[in-house]
Amino acid sequence: MTQKVDTLFTNAIVLTMDGKLNQYDPGAVAIKGDMIVAVGAQEKIVQEYSADEVIDCDGKVLMPGLVNAHTHVPMTLLRGLADDLRLDVWLMGYMLPVEREFVSPEFVRLGTLLACAEQIRSGVTTFNDMYFFEDDIAQATADAGMRAVCGQSVMKYPAPDAPSFEVSLAMARAFIKKWKGHPLIVPAVAPHAPYSTTPEILRSCAELAKEFDVPLHIHISETAFEVENMRNEQGMPVVPYVKKQGLFEAKVIAAHCVHIDIGEMRTLKHANAGISHNPSSNLKLASGFAPVQKMLDVGLNVGIGTDGPASNNDLDMFEEVRLASFVAKASSNDPTVVPAATALLMATRMGAQALHMGDITGSLEVGKRADLILVDTSSVHSSPRFHRDPHNAYAQLVFSSKSTDVTDVMVNGKWLMRDHNLLTLNEKELLIQARELAQKIDAFLITREQSVLSKLIALGGSMEQESFEVQIKVKVANPDALIESMTRPEIEINAYKHYHQYDEYYMFEDLSQGRLRFREDNLINTKGESESVRSRLTLLGQKREGEIQDVLLSRSRFLAPAVHTSRFYREYFKPAKEISVEKDRLRWHIQYREIDFFINLDHVKQPEMGSFLEIKSRTWSRKDADHKAQLVNELLDLLGVGSAEIVTQDYIEILAA
Amino acid sequence: MTQKVDTLFTNAIVLTMDGKLNQYDPGAVAIKGDMIVAVGAQEKIVQEYSADEVIDCDGKVLMPGLVNAHTHVPMTLLRGLADDLRLDVWLMGYMLPVEREFVSPEFVRLGTLLACAEQIRSGVTTFNDMYFFEDDIAQATADAGMRAVCGQSVMKYPAPDAPSFEVSLAMARAFIKKWKGHPLIVPAVAPHAPYSTTPEILRSCAELAKEFDVPLHIHISETAFEVENMRNEQGMPVVPYVKKQGLFEAKVIAAHCVHIDIGEMRTLKHANAGISHNPSSNLKLASGFAPVQKMLDVGLNVGIGTDGPASNNDLDMFEEVRLASFVAKASSNDPTVVPAATALLMATRMGAQALHMGDITGSLEVGKRADLILVDTSSVHSSPRFHRDPHNAYAQLVFSSKSTDVTDVMVNGKWLMRDHNLLTLNEKELLIQARELAQKIDAFLITREQSVLSKLIALGGSMEQESFEVQIKVKVANPDALIESMTRPEIEINAYKHYHQYDEYYMFEDLSQGRLRFREDNLINTKGESESVRSRLTLLGQKREGEIQDVLLSRSRFLAPAVHTSRFYREYFKPAKEISVEKDRLRWHIQYREIDFFINLDHVKQPEMGSFLEIKSRTWSRKDADHKAQLVNELLDLLGVGSAEIVTQDYIEILAA
Helix, strand or coil: CCEEEEEEEEEEEEECCCCCCCEEEEEEEEEECCEEEEEEEHHHHHHHEEEEEEEECCCCEEEECEEEEEECHHHHHHCCCCCCCCHHHHHHHHHHHHHHHHCCHHHHHHHHHHHHHHHHHCCEEEEEEEECCHHHHHHHHHHHCCEEEEEEEECCCCECCECCHHHHHHHHHHHHHHHCCCCCEEEEEEECCHHHCCHHHHHHHHHHHHHHCCEEEEEECCCHHHHHHHHHHHCCCHHHHHHHCCHHHCEEEEEECCCCCHHHHHHHHHCCCEEEECHHHHHHCCCCCCCHHHHHHHCCEEEECCCCHHHCCCCCHHHHHHHHHHHHHHHHCCCCCCCHHHHHHHCCHHHHHHCCCCCCCCCCCCCCECCEEEECCCCHHHCCCCCCCHHHHHHHHHHHCCHHHEEEEEECCEEEEECCEECCCCHHHHHHHHHHHHHHHHHHHHHHHCCHHHHHHHCCCCEEEEEEEEEEEEEECCHHHHHHHCCCCCCEEEEEEEEEEEEEEEECCCHHHCEEEEEEEEEECCCCCEEEEEEEEEEECCCCCEEECCEEEEEEEEEEECCCCHHHHHHHHCCCEEEEEEEEEEEEEEEECCEEEEEEEEEEEECCCEEEEEEEEEECCHHHHHHHHHHHHHHHHHCCCCCCCECCCCHHHHHHC | CCEEEEEEEEEEEEECCCCCCCEEEEEEEEEECCEEEEEEEHHHHHHHEEEEEEEECCCCEEEECEEEEEECHHHHHHCCCCCCCCHHHHHHHHHHHHHHHHCCHHHHHHHHHHHHHHHHHCCEEEEEEEECCHHHHHHHHHHHCCEEEEEEEECCCCECCECCHHHHHHHHHHHHHHHCCCCCEEEEEEECCHHHCCHHHHHHHHHHHHHHCCEEEEEECCCHHHHHHHHHHHCCCHHHHHHHCCHHHCEEEEEECCCCCHHHHHHHHHCCCEEEECHHHHHHCCCCCCCHHHHHHHCCEEEECCCCHHHCCCCCHHHHHHHHHHHHHHHHCCCCCCCHHHHHHHCCHHHHHHCCCCCCCCCCCCCCECCEEEECCCCHHHCCCCCCCHHHHHHHHHHHCCHHHEEEEEECCEEEEECCEECCCCHHHHHHHHHHHHHHHHHHHHHHCCCHHHHHHHCCCCEEEEEEEEEEEEEECCHHHHHHHCCCCCCEEEEEEEEEEEEEEEECCCHHHCEEEEEEEEEECCCCCEEEEEEEEEEECCCCCEEECCEEEEEEEEEEECCCCHHHHHHHHCCCEEEEEEEEEEEEEEEECCEEEEEEEEEEEECCCEEEEEEEEEECCHHHHHHHHHHHHHHHHHCCCCCCCECCCCHHHHHHC
């Protein structure tokens, strides 16, 4: 008498991915409710079990569904939006501005459903997410029928779903309470990263995770820059720092871990932290090569993740598994490391263990949930197939199979895809909605990118300064004599400063865009040392309002503190041309006939252009400007350069000519 | 009045990949015969042209077919046969033995047709091949309707299609004569690599290529090992060496170029050599990271290739293009290098230029051959699509699209695939034939791998030595006294040698397999210096034939000169256990009572085990053995160790116990 089950898979190449990496060919698997009740050689299983639904797998591979160990599913809607950029330009120039504008419960729901469609199609049954409005993500995931760890983000900055981290933490608590115990969703808290949180946030998140026994999902040591900053600021690398905040009292899932040392690996192992290795993202953003083989040697559970589709640009775990093997080989100069079986294990059982769900999913074993996929390995790109060695089956899947070879997907005993047809999602409708949203995002960015000015404003922090200036510049043959004449009694000195200035001018093909100046100002003290440095970005208008008595009337438009490097701005604004100028500037703030003037004595050193005197004063009307222009000419005479050659161009115009 | 053409593509996103990277959306392309006669905005083209066959592309991407710049198509039949191995083990342990056994005209025809099926499916229209029986490959390619550079291999070793390089060269000449001028096939000569050829071969190949004005296809600087050897042997890196042989008088296509310096890049540029960068293969075999951005900076035409499917393991150019971008970013620590448009250019127009076919194919331009593909970018993994920037279209194709998104393929104006259906190939029949062949290869390797002995024989060069030996070993307390007593008149010394020996023993789970010993023998001269080194591999039988008067009768089975490193053998034989022994051996060849004996006085240093005396003599019968055993015991007395402790085990057995 056979035992009755719900579904019986027969005639399959069964890759269990269990502790012994058992394979059965032909093999069979029996499912009852949401559980796997039998796995083994077909001959044996069909004698013991019967079912109404018998699936003849026709020689396909039957294996556990893949585990995507780190992603941000709603970012599916931002894929292909901005690529081939450095992390900061990509994040601060594109992702954050667009997220500030568009991320909402509706956005994350649509992005999650789209991501579920793609992941189901490519054989993913479980994923580990971190984003905003995670309650809506969890609901959409459950609706799609997928299994996921859903981590509500907490950061020290205002987020799209919360004005402060206190609100985020309260949201995370309510979210965890609501979803704890759900058959598909494991709620989690996700302090974004050590650099984007505070010790208080990390401690609170760890306590929350501990209180509810849920995972804590965090980015760790993704870039060398992050580690360098942590060392500079805290005197230690990232893992000891988060340990100090009590993070490892929780069940941690650490994404990336590209730049960690052997001691940090041991700390992570001791804490039973799971790792997500994200090869595509690490390559595309040039974050580096994660020490995968070393982490495996230490005994860490290393899963594989796609990261968000905005930095990948897809959710294709077949591609990630192959890359996990390829990149480990190349970066360690040893083609024998991370062989196919290991890579596939990382994406199945070990990935589930990394998510602290090893008891539930990740392998075809009796008592685990029925999370499984069928993969057609008979197509031309997978042919022929060798049988000599059990390793051949893994090599075929890892090195030749494509995500599009996945034909059927079951999660928790429920079908999500049969013969390439999605059963829980309306893919057509999702594609239409995604297209409509993309058009809005395109329009938003097109508006923003229409001018250098709007791109500057989009970065935040810039200040309009619509000043008109009276200005004259003359060539100075004898700077020392001029400095001497600054002591004349008619001139009242309010302030005197010595600067060393490095200017980078970015010029654009459309001259009406103006020129952008990145200036690094070094204040030099009386000992000749640099006392302080500040960087400013100024958008200079191209047009001049007119000239009066050799005195120019110009308008400087937008000022912003330059919080990023000149490299950032260069990559963000993509100028057609750049010119650098280095000069020494003596700057006096004086009064002459009760009118404020700024006098700059510049020695342009790089390129060597000699010395120049600039006299400037703010103005507000044509009449006022006429008066001040008169005073400027008097000042020139006073300073002994009344007959000097007048220079009508900026240094940059002389150089650009 | 419109001009009549054969085929008119409308309603497409046309990516021309021309010199200005023109895009038309919606765009149209007109084809007449084998040529592109118009490319442009749809509005304009449909006004000027009409056709019986009007293809509404339904918003798909219409672009030039991809150029696979380096492959070995018949090796499709060896994909997944042996993976996660080091290059030498993979090549000499698996590929070469299987090729020696199986490669034939029928083999290469089947492999080529299978590879064409896979390449057409993934949007490749042109490939550059190097293999054996290239005439059959060219015929199969022409039958499939694909465009290819087909390079007949020439090597200094016997090849599957020729017993000597002279024969290969004659074959290459006949092959080039036969195919020169064919509309699809460009015949070429392919000296395999500098290390597998001679200066004479390189010169002859260059002259042949020059005579017929055909390309010369060669592997250059694939591994650091290759470059190191070349520097050691020739005092220069690889590119100057091949230049010295006159190679650059021909139109060279250099595959790999992983380890070349800036001077070599300039030499290649000066010679107008084309490069094939093969990212998957370089990663999988851990060959290294090719300096792609630097090669592009120098102005080289860098194409992208899959290499053979046995080291990839597929012919998926979409994967290669993505990797070309990813790997360049990560290895140069700069995510802005090799952006999507550049990567796609490398796989199209620049790839065609690298194959010296830039005038014929690689872009959608008037006058070029109609080699084009349609790619569906509306599927879930490519959604949404942004339009803000022309770069968005390349990013979508390179970072999100899959080879399976290719729906239609045309080569030379002829359809090869419509809506995923292959029109020139019987895919089902090819899959059946490939499966049958794979079973034969499996059987061949299973037979070979059934024992350590058969694996040893498969490497070639091994020699059976079925000798029986009388042998005794005793512990020696006072080695100096023993050396003294070797001068006794009863002992006639024929020879005396001093060796320092490093032994590595490989042991297997199945003890009946025997033990494999890798021995490095250093001959020490009278000054105590190592005079010469030789390495030998010996398969030692596990069983002993019996013991007579404490004298063992053993059998040593197979000897082979160890031409590879111990690392090679370790990875090839995959022992369950390894033990190393280092010892000093004084070895006398003596005559005693007119019988030859070998006397070894060993000092086992690592691990420290003390000194041992071994006396050995070959034997051929039980009676002879009895007699010699008697003499051995006499010798022990003569040497003053008659009462010493007899050791019945090998050092290795003592250690393994």
